[in-house]
Amino acid sequence: MDVDAYLDRIGADRSTSLRELHRAHLVAVPFENLGIHLGETISLHPEDLFDKIVRRRRGGFCYELNGAVAIVLEELGYAVARVGVRVHSGERFGPILDHLALLVTDHDGEQWLFDVGFGAHSTYPLKVSERGEQKDPGGVFVIAPTPEGDLLVSRDGQPEYQVEPRARDLGDFEPACWWQQTWPGSHFRKGTICTRLDGDGRITISGRKLVRTDQKGRTERALDGDAELLAAYRELFGVVLDRAVS
Structure with a gap:
């Protein structure tokens, strides 16, 4: 992994703090599932992750984004x-390895939940040891231990997900990554998404709809035709595609 090239991709350098690395990544690299709908094979090999995110200036989903930035x-x-x-789906928790997140220990020995691969989540890393509310531009987060030894992460009073704090190899997530790409019931196969942090808001292309959210609220408009859709990907996300998908 060419670390300096990766840092340049997100507008950071080796002196950038862990907190600001998290935000910079969310601004520069979109959460997107376009590869699945383009028929691309998603690989978690470090060279392939670097090629997609840095050389081709694309994004990805959790296994790719958190997998790459971990290195x-x-x-x-x-x-x-x-x-x-x-x-958490709104009714229950999904299977383990449904998502990949990172627990990162900083140079002072403090551990943080670092997650740049969930789409809309916290703008900054969350302190794992903090049991009170953690106010963030993305919401009010709480991390609470469960009786089983996991960590329940809630946002604005609602369960978001549950972390099993056991360290794993990236290869452990390869079957789940394949499953998310191929299982007909996977929500990643039901429609395209491309989204990134924009200030304290978010800019998203969902299917053929452009959505902007900020402190003032939400606006959306249709993207008419392939040319307008491809231009929006290119101008708003730096994602250059040779054909439209939705």
């Missing part, structure tokens, strides 16, 4: 644990 953080001297997450 960068380790090269910068942080201790990184790749951990499995059960995402």
